[in-house]
């Protein structure tokens with residue numbers, strides 16, 4: 021089957037975009053990428069993105085929004101699969117993707133909120149979620165064992181973000197989640213994960229947090 025022409029509409033720091041790029045790279049799908057400024061999106065963006073968010077995948081002349089439908093579509097139009105074949109195992113993978121979305125939301129709020137209470141609550145949520153993840157994690161090296169999956173594609177950008185935050189604040193966020201610390205290290209060394217962002221990502225992300233003037237940035241002294 022010949023593949024359609026694919027173009028990913030992106031924002032350089034977006035973790036949801038990264039999961040789509042990781043999937044494109046893992047499945048060796050040719051694609052183009054266009055970065056937009058989310059603070060000042062081009063007018064055409066509103067025609068292709070009903071929720072006004074990235075990523076959007078342009079498939080020939082049509083658009084597909086929401087990162088997981090994009091990743092699953094890419095997985096389905098290419099040989100092999102990044103999900104388990106067994107329906108129950110696949111459903112459980114999707115449930116852990118949802119868990120990852122919650123973790124990502126808490127990590128984002130913890131690092132960008134201007135409210136002390138929100139900072140504290142979300143930091144606690146991040147640590148609790150990592151601990152829970154550690155209890156359910158089955159040993160690695162990847163989420164499903166030897167095979168890299170879409171669950172890994174979802175968590176890798178979260179671990180990249182947490183790694184930057186740890187570096188800025190000098191604290192060990194994984195102290196109660198040793199298996200997750202190892203999983204994070206494995207993922208952050210994988211080629212598709214490394215290539216899913218621009219070389220300046222860490223600096224750009226730190227700048228973004230600094231500019232937010234958040235409680236996190238104040239406490240980290242950046």
Ligand SMILES: N[C@@H](CCC(=O)N[C@@H](CS)C(=O)NCC(=O)O)C(=O)O
Pocket residue numbers: 031033034035036037058072073074075085086087088
């Ligand atoms: N549920 C969406 C979330 C995507 C998302 O939140 N993208 C952010 C950038 S990281 C965005 O476009 N925000 C723009 C806005 O909310 O106006 C997905 O999985 O694709």
